[in-house]
Amino acid sequence: MAEGDRLTGSPTEVRGVPDFVGRPGPSAYHRLNPLTKATSATVTAIAAVAIGGLVGPIVLVTLAVIGPALAAGVLGRLVRTALLLALPIAISAFLVNLFFFPGAEQVLLRIGPITATAEGLGFALEILVRILAISGAVTLFYLTTRPADLTVDLERRGVSPRVAFVANASVQTVPAMVERAGQITAAQRARGLDTEGSVWRRVRGVVPIVGPVILGAIAEVEERTMALEARGFTRPGRRTLLWAPPDSSAQALFRWALLLGLVALIAARIAGWPS
């Protein structure tokens, strides 16, 4: 056999890249280039902060989040996920600003030493809408883009394969590590660690659980490193990609337009316009 072909004979019939690799999304919005969706999410979030006030972010959300979500058919899930994401912050933000807004006179409500003020309410609403805008924009991206699609697109544009590797591997490591933490908790409980007792007993359980999660993962680093280097990982420079998400000059133009618009908005805000 020719040198190098020792282990595998010639392929029976030529088969191309299977269709499940880079399968296009269900809707037009899904099929947009990942960088376009990432840029619009980031610009929407920053713009919501820069515009401030109440009406601005609401209009922004309707245009940049609700509209596309409807088109992509993910509005239901978007609302649920975005609310779940925003809830912890929104509640705290609302309460803190409502009751603790300094220098406010118009007292709406007084409960003992704490007073709810109109100015506080106004600011609280502003922060609430801003937080909803940010989590809406981020959730829209999360629901319509596979992380691997964004990293392969960035890699095509010249981002180092190593950075793309870390991003992709992190996405798979988080759920794997949560599962590992569950197994470790079971193993320690089997050795008498009481995780159902008082708070103090549970705090004592932190080291026997967090310890193996970290040390167990680090113990695997050695073998993972060797396995990667045994498959040519150390070869410098770009690598071949099986596919790359489609992009168009129109989308590229749109991305630049968004960025320039954002810069202009921030510059205007800093210059004190419109107040």
Added chain:
Amino acid sequence: MAELRVEGLVHVYDGGVRALDGVDLAIAAGERVALIGQNGSGKTTLVRHLNGLLRPTQGRVTVDGADASSLTVAQLASRVGLVFQDPDRQIFAGTVRAEVEFGPRNLGRSGSALRAAVSEALEAAGLAGDEGTNPYDLGQSRRKLLALASVLAMRTPVLVLDEPTTGQDARGTERVRAIVEAVAGEGRTVVAISHDMRFVAETFDRVVVMRAGRLILDGTPNSVFAADVWDALRSTYLEPPLAAVLGDRLGVGSTPTDASLIERLRAG
């Protein structure tokens, strides 16, 4: 009175997987029981009910006559010690000795009793000389023996081992066998999940075979590895030990271990 009793045990995982489909099993004190069967046959799910890590969907589990559902995992841990298959899922202490002390300390043991139990466990696992070593400086096979020692030191009436010989060499397997013999010798119960048919045939006096969440065979190695039930074994991806195959081929009856085959040949 049975030390461990499982009645009509059913367990359905939240994904809908019916891992146990009505299991009845009684294990007396001092018995040595091997639990074998293909991965996914429900072996690990069953043993996790013995120390309360899993609670039954239907049916009952009793330990020393007490219903396990009335006891917390921490309470059951003083009765049923469970050694997990992957040592890296539990090791956290900086030294071998500290890792072995973790279990007994949780059970409230201290002082000379604790020190004796720990030293004895380390001795049995062949780690007596490594008390101050960092567990992660040990090789994979000795870390597995460390995990075994860390439960052994708890001196629980019931000791459950999940694939103790996987990844061990000849000397490691021999050490595990010696530990099972010693623990059973003290009248304590040993239950082990294993795929090593020779280790099972030579070390355990009762073999329970599982398939798809049910018990399909339960008896001495002689009965479970006899030729007439080989198709049942193969239905759960198990091959009888070579000694049993030869015993059948030479028509000298059921000979699950080398010793039993030789003895039958010498008598024949």
Added chain:
Amino acid sequence: MVVRWIAALAAFIIVILIGMVTIGNFGTGVDPENFFDTEGADSFALIGAIALVFAFVVYAAVEYAQTGGLASIASQFDTRTIVLMPIAVAINIILGATVANALKLPIYLDSIGTILVGALAGPVAGALTGFLSNTLWTYVVPPPFQNGPAAAFGIVAVVIGVLAGLAGRAGWLRPRPNRPIGELAVGGLIAVAIVVGLGVYAYTRFYVETFEFVNPDNTDPIFTILGWLIGLIFAAFVLGFLWLLFVRRDLTVAYVTVVGVVTGLIAALISAPISANVFGGVTGGGTDFLVAAFRQAGADLQTATFQQGLLSDPVDKLVTFFVVYLVLAAMARRTKARFPQGERLLEDAGPADADDGEWRRATA
């Protein structure tokens, strides 16, 4: 080589100047006149952090133009570091989410992975780990772990990674066990001096006007008590760690205490303007109650978030650096030694295996 550093330095200075001029009045209530006042101080730190990132980008661009590659940076990214980073990102996100969402503790515990990679592989690797952790935590990680504000604080994580890398490189995280009592006492005193010094400076600069610890009639009594309580907790934490110095007889605990508190202060400086201006001082974690307390005591939004940061961040980074120190101590020696900065974390550097006779290292 020098050209790159000059270009990077120039970029750093230019960005700071632009920042001071434009972001001086950071959108809401920061007066350019009292630039070095409370609000100005923390904006300045944020501008410095952004300038640091710009300097790095310029450095990389110049190196790329000169050599067509990024060897000096890439060398910190051997396969072992690349394999460790996703684990570090996952540790940040899982522990951070558990503390913030589940336990509502007034600390974050979301930079253990960042500091671990920084210490083992260097400032740039630490910075990238921090940046990716925060970005992925918002954009990519599914609920219940997803955290909205994390991406905005990416810059803070970058700086924490750099500081951890420098601490590791300087050998400060190298164990120094069994030191005589005298040495421990001196180390302990120096650490206390630094921490108390910073504490007093921070108190006089950023707390005195609005938060009268001493006379309760100026503010509501509950907040004076709360103020004393928080001050005591902070002091307890610092003294507790210094006590560990004598229990473990390991001088490095003093180093870890100082590095932890200093990193915490810098992180507070940078995160305060972001928290104030982007999220109105509230990020959903346990720290929001502190902000509320300071707001009720009459501090404006900017100051309140800053005062909260000055308390939680140093304690959080103190705990985090100590956890990382314990993890490094528990790691197998062989594994640690193989990381780019691994040698500097070993207790005794040990005899470098000289290439004597036929024994030789890898050439490729």
Added chain:
Amino acid sequence: MAVLTISLAGVGYRYAGATGPALLDVDLELAEGEVLGLVGASEAGKTTLCLVVSGLAPRTVGGQIRGRITLDGEDVDAWPMHRLSQRIGTGFQNPATQLSQVTSSVFEEVAFGPMNLALPRDEVVARTWTALESLRIDDLADRDPQRLSGGQQQLVALAGLLAMRPGHLVLDEPTAQLDPAGTRLVGDAIERLAADGASILVAEQKTDLLAAICSRVAVIDAGRVALVGPAADVLADPRLADFGVTEPSPVRLGRAAESAGIADARLTEALARG
């Protein structure tokens, strides 16, 4: 004359910061199309020898090496790892740590190696299908690598190596963590590769598996090659137990019968047939 492909002459290795060497004066050859089995007690040096032959020690693992390693007569000391990995494929014991964790399908996982080599896309795809077909797992191409059994994951890792088109395979205890079904799955695959003329160095505790696939076997004890020779002779050598190695079942049974004075023709004939 058999083409001498991998040969180690007086090779020693010591880990960084270790007290003593893990490998001493190893002379070993892996000829074209040969399957060399490696046995020995835990921590005797099997894994270290595998890492040295594959080049991962000292390149990736650090430490220091001595002696000379040649591939088809050429000294490989100066070769970088990504060049060596195209001539020698290395498999490990734990299936999970061999997955790259950056792919969502078996096809992309097996293509990972060739993609790193920046080969033309069509060749990457061709090599990937060929590797999957040669191990008969092309039906798993669309599956999520994390959701497979241990045996299947080990086959995917093996396919990932084959896609690099190495001339040689070095496998460190491939079935150590697998159940009987997985061991049979991987054992059969290695047997088919050996039959196709692949040269393989495989370390294993399960000597029954080695007896079926190896032409030669070497015994490692305390970092030295204590014994090497034709598989049948070495695996029947009475000193195996002293080296902490379990003999294959037929050898063990035959010896037990002999020592019990049973000279039963039918037994020896049955043992021969296995």
